[in-house]
Amino acid sequence: MANIHWKRIVVKVGSALIAPHKQGCSSHYLLGIAQFIANCRAQGVQVVLVSSGSVAAGWHRLGDVKQPSVSQKKAMAAAGQADMMATWDKLFDFPSAQLLVTHGDLRDRERYISIKNTLFSLLDHGLLPIVNENDAVTTDTLRVGDNDNLSAMVAAAADADALIICSDVNGLYTKNPQLHDDAKLIKQVNEINEAIYAMAGGATSEVGTGGMRTKIEAAEKAIAHGIETVIINGFDPDAFNRLLKGQNPGTLFTPFDQPMQEHVHWMTHTSQAQGEVIVEDNFDAPLDDQETQLTSDDVVAVKGNFSVGDTILVRKGDGTKLAKAQANYSSCLLSFIAKQPDRAFAHDVEQQTGPILSDENIAILE
Numbered sequence: 001m002a003n004i005h006w007k008r009i010v011v012k013v014g015s016a017l018i019a020p021h022k023q024g025c026s027s028h029y030l031l032g033i034a035q036f037i038a039n040c041r042a043q044g045v046q047v048v049l050v051s052s053g054s055v056a057a058g059w060h061r062l063g064d065v066k067q068p069s070v071s072q073k074k075a076m077a078a079a080g081q082a083d084m085m086a087t088w089d090k091l092f093d094f095p096s097a098q099l100l101v102t103h104g105d106l107r108d109r110e111r112y113i114s115i116k117n118t119l120f121s122l123l124d125h126g127l128l129p130i131v132n133e134n135d136a137v138t139t140d141t142l143r144v145g146d147n148d149n150l151s152a153m154v155a156a157a158a159d160a161d162a163l164i165i166c167s168d169v170n171g172l173y174t175k176n177p178q179l180h181d182d183a184k185l186i187k188q189v190n191e192i193n194e195a196i197y198a199m200a201g202g203a204t205s206e207v208g209t210g211g212m213r214t215k216i217e218a219a220e221k222a223i224a225h226g227i228e229t230v231i232i233n234g235f236d237p238d239a240f241n242r243l244l245k246g247q248n249p250g251t252l253f254t255p256f257d258q259p260m261q262e263h264v265h266w267m268t269h270t271s272q273a274q275g276e277v278i279v280e281d282n283f284d285a286p287l288d289d290q291e292t293q294l295t296s297d298d299v300v301a302v303k304g305n306f307s308v309g310d311t312i313l314v315r316k317g318d319g320t321k322l323a324k325a326q327a328n329y330s331s332c333l334l335s336f337i338a339k340q341p342d343r344a345f346a347h348d349v350e351q352q353t354g355p356i357l358s359d360e361n362i363a364i365l366e
């Protein structure tokens, strides 16, 4: 841990810390977190807050609901979001700003850049961005679904040095400590693999989403961007003091020595393929080489409906994933020219329209 060198951090706060009893927000546990954020800012560290809690905060507004439906949860989020923002705002003597996003926003390159610019603009003006998923408008296909993964995407967009995930447990244990007395805290993880995922279970509280599994997913995304990630217990004020001293109070995930390039990281960890282009099993040209670009001659099949600018997966028929890339063609046009028996006509179209895959936004997978 080397917090003295942090320029920018993302702090993610789970629902149990904000609205532990589903009866509106409580500042009880937030005071220590707010103090930590203020201390970081006083040391010149820029901070972005990713705050959960809108659903838990708005829960009581819908009456005595035991197991809310998806639309009830959205209504709770809409009812609780303002309460959550107001609760944070009261704890700071600097201005904050609300940023609500969905995965639909983050996976669209133009909107992603726009979000990035807004974040930097807020930070440059000394505001504290408070980010949450825009739960009220999400659909199954447009949502991130949990704020752990969201915080990692935000940390990448903000080009943060560290992601601090404040939860209701001390960190990652060998098994769920809420269920097993003999669970042991893991202090440091240098490689995220199946064994690490196998330890991580789901949430046990009524208000948490994703449990430890989504925190590992978040750490995997963040460390690939060179962002050190720490899971700490947000109930424990001492955890924040220790962080400020450069100590590790929870579980530290060490970042890659050689982080992915920005656009490759976005392609791999934030963007989502809207369709697939299948190539011959013996295809072996490097897809990121200008000289050997994919042509319609190589395309065996086109799957899904994608538009120009969407991310697509290029794979072989045997399932080998070759690359994720931004498409310069719609699925309709690509499918049409790939099926043309008159190859000269297909090549003419390609001459006029340009390469099938963007050479700027491409991530080679295997």
Ligand SMILES: Nc1ncnc2c1ncn2[C@@H]1O[C@H](COP(=O)(O)OP(=O)(O)O)[C@@H](O)[C@H]1O
Binding pocket: 013, 014, 015, 016, 052, 166, 167, 168, 169, 171, 172, 173, 174, 175, 176, 177, 178, 199, 200, 201, 202, 203, 204, 205, 207, 208, 209, 210, 211, 212, 213
């Ligand atoms: N191996 C594990 N180590 C620690 N916590 C775990 C583990 N497996 C599952 N969990 C669960 O993950 C929970 C934290 O996730 P979650 O409830 O989603 O909290 P948050 O609201 O902070 O995101 C813990 O309270 C615990 O029940």
Ligand SMILES: N[C@@H](CCC(=O)OP(=O)(O)O)C(=O)O
Binding pocket: 013, 014, 015, 016, 051, 052, 053, 054, 055, 056, 077, 132, 133, 135, 145, 146, 147, 148, 207, 208, 209, 210, 211
């Ligand atoms: N966007 C949701 C939070 C979803 C979520 O991941 O919650 P948590 O597991 O408590 O971080 C909300 O504001 O209630």
